Amino acid sequence: MLATALEFAPGTTDDCKRLVTQLFREPGAVLGAYRAARRQFQTGDLVLVTAQHDGSGFEAMPRAHYVARLRQGLGPNGTKLLAALGVAHESAHKVASLPWDSDALWLIINRRDDLPVMVVLFAAPYATGADAREPTILS
Numbered sequence: 001m002l003a004t005a006l007e008f009a010p011g012t013t014d015d016c017k018r019l020v021t022q023l024f025r026e027p028g029a030v031l032g033a034y035r036a037a038r039r040q041f042q043t044g045d046l047v048l049v050t051a052q053h054d055g056s057g058f059e060a061m062p063r064a065h066y067v068a069r070l071r072q073g074l075g076p077n078g079t080k081l082l083a084a085l086g087v088a089h090e091s092a093h094k095v096a097s098l099p100w101d102s103d104a105l106w107l108i109i110n111r112r113d114d115l116p117v118m119v120v121l122f123a124a125p126y127a128t129g130a131d132a133r134e135p136t137i138l139s
Contacts, residue, residue: 003128006031009096009104009120016119019109023052031123033058034105045091047106052117063091063106085118092120 006027008017024030030048037046037060047066048058061069067088074082082088086095092104103123110116 002125004031005124005126006121007124009092009122012119016117019052019117020107020119020121023050023109030058030105030107030121031103033060034103036060038103044093044100044102044104047087047108049108049110052109052111063087066106066108086120087118092122095120096122098122 008020033048034046037048037058038044040060041062043062045063046060047063048060049066050058067082070085070088071078071082087106087108092106093100093102096102096104098104105121107119107121108116109119
């Protein structure tokens with residue numbers, strides 16, 4: 001039997017991995033939100049945005065829309081910061097070296113008093129002997 005895991009793209013720090021796994025005890029919600037957004041927006045180049053203090057919901061949008069919103073929010077002096085953010089330049093598929101038909105996404109976790117955490121996750125099937133009901137997040 002096959003199950004689905006959400007894996008972190010190479011280069012994800014241990015601190016980011018810990019935050020994501022603590023925040024999302026049921027990662028099936030992450031994958032479900034991504035797949036619903038993929039159908040809605042007719043693209044896989046997506047960002048899911050959530051808040052660290054409340055990981056119960058997502059705001060999904062195309063990555064280009066998120067980058068435009070960031071650019072507007074940062075103002076004229078934010079160009080240097082935006083240039084340093086991977087989300088502004090590469091799709092999650094490119095970061096994870098996956099084809100476009102794969103499930104790969106940028107997960108943005110907004111924090112109250114700090115910069116957002118930006119993580120690339122991708123779905124990966126794995127063999128299991130048990131009946132797996134929910135995806136898992138692997139580190």
